[in-house]
Amino acid sequence: MFRALRERGMEPLVTLNHFTLPQWVADRGGWLWDGLPRTFAAFAGRVARAAGALCDFWVTLNEPVGHLALAYLFGRFAPGRRNPIALAQAIVRSVRAHAAAYHAVHAVQPHARVGVAAYLRPAEPADPSSRLDVWLARRLDHAMNWMYLDALTTGRLRTPLGVEVVVPEAAGTLDYVGVNYYTRSRVAFDLRRPGHGFVREVPAPEAPQSDGGYGEVYPDGLLAVLRASRRYERPVYVTENGLPDAADRLRPAFIVEHLRRVAQAIAEGVPVYGYYHWAIVDNFEWADGWSLRFGLHALDPGTQARTPRPSAALYGEICRRNALP
Numbered sequence: 001m002f003r004a005l006r007e008r009g010m011e012p013l014v015t016l017n018h019f020t021l022p023q024w025v026a027d028r029g030g031w032l033w034d035g036l037p038r039t040f041a042a043f044a045g046r047v048a049r050a051a052g053a054l055c056d057f058w059v060t061l062n063e064p065v066g067h068l069a070l071a072y073l074f075g076r077f078a079p080g081r082r083n084p085i086a087l088a089q090a091i092v093r094s095v096r097a098h099a100a101a102y103h104a105v106h107a108v109q110p111h112a113r114v115g116v117a118a119y120l121r122p123a124e125p126a127d128p129s130s131r132l133d134v135w136l137a138r139r140l141d142h143a144m145n146w147m148y149l150d151a152l153t154t155g156r157l158r159t160p161l162g163v164e165v166v167v168p169e170a171a172g173t174l175d176y177v178g179v180n181y182y183t184r185s186r187v188a189f190d191l192r193r194p195g196h197g198f199v200r201e202v203p204a205p206e207a208p209q210s211d212g213g214y215g216e217v218y219p220d221g222l223l224a225v226l227r228a229s230r231r232y233e234r235p236v237y238v239t240e241n242g243l244p245d246a247a248d249r250l251r252p253a254f255i256v257e258h259l260r261r262v263a264q265a266i267a268e269g270v271p272v273y274g275y276y277h278w279a280i281v282d283n284f285e286w287a288d289g290w291s292l293r294f295g296l297h298a299l300d301p302g303t304q305a306r307t308p309r310p311s312a313a314l315y316g317e318i319c320r321r322n323a324l325p
Contacts, residue, residue, distance in 0.1 A: 011274065013239065014051065015059040015117065016044050016101060019067050019077065019286065030079060031068060031090035031097075041100035048108040056112045059178055059239065060101040063119040064094045065148050074196070076287045082195070088159060095151050095167050102173040116152065117178035117239040120145050120225040123185045126202035132189035136199065140187060145225070149177065153232055176273075177229045180240035181222045181258075183215025211244040212292050217254055223261040226270050235273045238262060242278035244285070244292035251296075251311040259324055277315060281306055 017040070021030055028035065044060065061067075071077040072087035081087075102114045123141040125133035143160040151157040155171030158164045190200035203209065207216035222241065229236050241258055245251045259275065266272050282295035290301055296312035299305070318324060 011057060012055045013057045013059065013237075013276065014047070014055050015062050016040075016047060017060065018062040021078075026079065031071070031093050032086060033093070036093055037096040037100040040097040041104040044101035045104035045108055048105045048112070052109050052112075056109050058105055058112060058114045059117045060098045060105075060114060061094060062117045063180055064098070064116060065091065065144055066119040068094060069144075070287075091148070092157060092165050092167065095148065095157055095170050098152065099167065099170040099173045103169070113175040113235075115174050115176045115178050116148070117180050118145070118149055119180045119182075120229070121181070121183060121185050122221045122224050123187055126186045126188040126200075130189070133187065136189045137185075137187050140185065140197075140199065146228075149174065149232065174232065174234060176235040176237055177232050178237055178239040179222075179225055179229060180278075181225055181238065182241070182243065183210075184218045184221040208250055210250060211246055212288065214244050214292060217243065217250055219254075219257040219261050222258050223265055226262070226265040226272060227268070230270050235271050237273055238275040240276060240278040242294050244294050246293040246298070248309040248311050251309070252314050255311060255315055255318070256324055259318065263324070 025033065025036065025039065030036070040060075044058075048058070067077060068087060068090045071079060072081045072083060072090050075082045098116060105112050105114050121144060123137040123144065125137040127133045139160050142158075147158060147160075151167060152170050152174040153172065155168045156164055156166055157170075185199075186202045186204060188200045188202050189198050191198060193200055203216045204218075207218060209216055222238070226236060226238075243250060243254055245254070255277065262272055262275055277296065279294045279296070281297045282290070282293045282299035284290060284301075285292040285294070295309070296315055297306040297308050300307075314325070
């Protein structure tokens with residue numbers, strides 16, 4: 001498959017971990033297990049040796065902060081914990097695991113490009129005149145968007161509580177910035193939601209909403225995070241961008257408007273080198289199962305039959321022309 005992609009001028013990008021862990025790793029504590037960074041590095045090195053002739057572009061971890069928050073704070077992903085201390089420990093272990101995998105891949109492929117796919121979701125105050133909303137948006141923006149990437153450049157993980165954890169092996173382990181972008185967060189401080197960090201999401205009332213309350217369609221947010229990513233002085237790739245839209249009602253305009261923002265970022269000097277749409281086909285969306293349909297092609301889970309949605313033809317035309325309509 002990788003060889004066929006390269007023959008067509010496409011660039012395969014391989015993710016080494018996308019949320020799930022083997023049962024035997026989970027049994028040892030998952031992201032709280034001391035041995036996880038060493039074990040993940042051994043796995044990463046083995047994959048690089050096996051596939052190195054076909055791929056030199058790697059994501060170690062997909063959306064590490066969002067994944068671990070859902071696993072150790074909100075209880076939606078395995079292991080279903082609700083413990084802020086466990087979340088902090090898991091994030092530190094994750095940074096160490098990424099660093100170990102980064103060095104393992106580079107030991108096999110010195111020229112490889114290795115990074116993470118970070119879910120970047122701009123946080124804005126629902127009420128700009130509210131000091132609490134502004135404070136909360138700033139804290140959330142740092143914790144969810146930049147804390148992890150900062151650690152991979154500086155070797156210092158600065159937590160929202162002001163505690164700094166030094167992870168020296170992580171310094172300089174980011175060859176590019178991987179941007180997963182879907183929507184933004186308009187947040188209000190709400191004392192009735194301590195289990196959610198006092199955060200209440202307040203979507204803009206006029207904004208179109210994707211299926212299942214996944215989020216508002218907000219193309220300007222992609223431009224904002226691409227501009228902000230320039231701070232790392234590294235190549236930028238949009239590693240995921242899409243929305244759940246079973247009827248394909250919003251997706252065509254979504255694709256055009258988000259790619260328009262990518263073009264604008266490039267014109268402004270942001271070093272964006274690639275864009276990957278999520279996804280070519282409907283996927284089993286973790287805790288949401290088949291209820292959210294992200295695919296350019298609809299999938300029948302029973303028969304595995306794939307049916308192109310209208311947006312598939314649009315996206316194909318954009319790719320062939322290398323231009324927007």
